[in-house]
Amino acid sequence: MNLLKVAICGGGRTGHLNAILFKQLPHVQVSMLTRNRSIIEQHALQVPMQALLPDGSTVQARLDRVSTDARAAVEDADIVIITVPAHARAQTLKDIAPHLTTSKPVYIGAIPGFCGFDWLAEATLPDRPNLVIWGMKDVPHTAFELTPGRSIKMGGGKSRLYVATHAREPQSAQRQLEKILTRLYGPCVTMLDDYLEITLTPGNPIMHSSVIYGLIGPYGQWHRKIFAQPLCWWSECPELGAYFLERMDQESQGLCAAISQRMGINLSSVKSLKQEIVEAYGEQIRDPSSMLSILRTNQAYNNILAPMVPAPGNRAGYVIERQSRAFNEDVAYGLVLLVEMARRLDFKVPYMEEVLNWSIGYMQGLGDCALDYFPHQWPRPATAAA
Numbered sequence: 001m002n003l004l005k006v007a008i009c010g011g012g013r014t015g016h017l018n019a020i021l022f023k024q025l026p027h028v029q030v031s032m033l034t035r036n037r038s039i040i041e042q043h044a045l046q047v048p049m050q051a052l053l054p055d056g057s058t059v060q061a062r063l064d065r066v067s068t069d070a071r072a073a074v075e076d077a078d079i080v081i082i083t084v085p086a087h088a089r090a091q092t093l094k095d096i097a098p099h100l101t102t103s104k105p106v107y108i109g110a111i112p113g114f115c116g117f118d119w120l121a122e123a124t125l126p127d128r129p130n131l132v133i134w135g136m137k138d139v140p141h142t143a144f145e146l147t148p149g150r151s152i153k154m155g156g157g158k159s160r161l162y163v164a165t166h167a168r169e170p171q172s173a174q175r176q177l178e179k180i181l182t183r184l185y186g187p188c189v190t191m192l193d194d195y196l197e198i199t200l201t202p203g204n205p206i207m208h209s210s211v212i213y214g215l216i217g218p219y220g221q222w223h224r225k226i227f228a229q230p231l232c233w234w235s236e237c238p239e240l241g242a243y244f245l246e247r248m249d250q251e252s253q254g255l256c257a258a259i260s261q262r263m264g265i266n267l268s269s270v271k272s273l274k275q276e277i278v279e280a281y282g283e284q285i286r287d288p289s290s291m292l293s294i295l296r297t298n299q300a301y302n303n304i305l306a307p308m309v310p311a312p313g314n315r316a317g318y319v320i321e322r323q324s325r326a327f328n329e330d331v332a333y334g335l336v337l338l339v340e341m342a343r344r345l346d347f348k349v350p351y352m353e354e355v356l357n358w359s360i361g362y363m364q365g366l367g368d369c370a371l372d373y374f375p376h377q378w379p380r381p382a383t384a385a386a
């Protein structure tokens with residue numbers, strides 16, 4: 001069996017868990033690109049990384065290379081996996097671009113691949129025909145309680161892992177990628193026909209923004225108020241947030257149908273959020289009758305805190321954090337993209353627009369966002385636009 005060289009960019013929860021699991025496989029070399037000095041120190045001290053599995057057992061690994069230097073981490077990689085959040089991907093791609101080899105195919109992908117990673121990679125890595133761009137719809141397992149360089153806990157895993165390549169990639173490259181990912185993750189890897197099936201799958205961009213809007217938006221019961229204590233995202237989800245989420249879920253499905261019709265592609269694999277959650281969590285949801293009850297009674301969602309920081313000005317209590325990933329990842333790179341796609345098709349998404357506009361105000365303006373790389377010619381393919 002030939003040696004497979006994997007480079008993982010980002011030493012967070014997802015990066016650690018995947019790196020440790022890959023090192024359990026024969027003939028797989030794993031390097032990690034991180035900015036975190038404590039991971040480098042632990043590696044230099046030869047401390048193994050440990051993953052605690054859901055059944056209570058543990059697996060250990062010592063990575064082949066851990067570095068803050070992009071060249072050292074990626075220069076000979078066969079496959080590069082970006083695990084940094086969507087708002088940090090552009091910088092990561094710029095950092096590694098000069099060091100990716102040109103002498104063999106390099107499969108460069110994001111886990112998760114949402115927020116239009118295919119477009120970002122195309123825009124950031126132009127004129128690199130040996131790069132094969134791909135994304136995975138979701139993380140293979142949830143990962144939590146990270147001690148950098150030392151340990152990570154593995155949560156529930158997905159029974160199937162859906163992967164898509166950039167529309168430009170030939171079938172031969174897709175087949176080769178499928179082989180590599182099957183070697184890394186097993187036979188649960190399923191290739192999708194179109195990257196839009198990842199981009200349009202509803203998830204955090206509508207979930208987090210709608211719940212925050214329902215809590216502290218202009219009609220929320222906590223509008224301009226301070227929370228006495230931290231609040232759980234889902235078990236304490238406000239009715240108004242669930243209402244907006246249900247509406248945005250419907251708009252998202254409508255947008256999918258409009259894109260499918262306009263572009264002549266089959267997006268029937270993209271399910272509604274409600275259906276995704278019910279299918280993913282099944283019995284763990286005590287009452288699946290409405291969006292509100294699904295969110296409030298899903299045991300897997302218990303105790304997940306909304307992003308809060310202490311209230312400013314030494315006041316007692318908490319406010320929703322403006323710099324949280326719910327805004328700088330999910331709004332700026334997720335919701336923005338959905339609303340812009342709808343605008344290009346002249347498809348009305350008034351609930352998404354309302355939540356987006358309010359969110360941008362709460363964020364005190366939109367800085368870098370998905371519009372920096374969303375192709376100007378979309379929905380026409382680049383060749384037709386030339």
Ligand SMILES: NC(=O)c1ccc[n+]([C@@H]2O[C@H](COP(=O)([O-])OP(=O)(O)OC[C@H]3O[C@@H](n4cnc5c(N)ncnc54)[C@H](OP(=O)(O)O)[C@@H]3O)[C@@H](O)[C@H]2O)c1
Pocket residue numbers: 010011012013014015033034035036083084085086087088111112139141142143144146
């Ligand atoms: N953890 C999960 O169970 C889970 C579940 C669903 C989805 N996701 C998604 O998976 C992606 C990674 O999530 P994660 O939980 O692994 O995140 P995480 O633990 O916070 O790790 C992300 C890593 O990215 C690197 N990074 C580089 N630039 C960054 C920046 N500007 N801000 C924050 N991090 C930056 C950091 O690693 P270095 O310090 O090493 O550079 C950081 O540790 C996100 O898109 C998230 O939404 C995760």
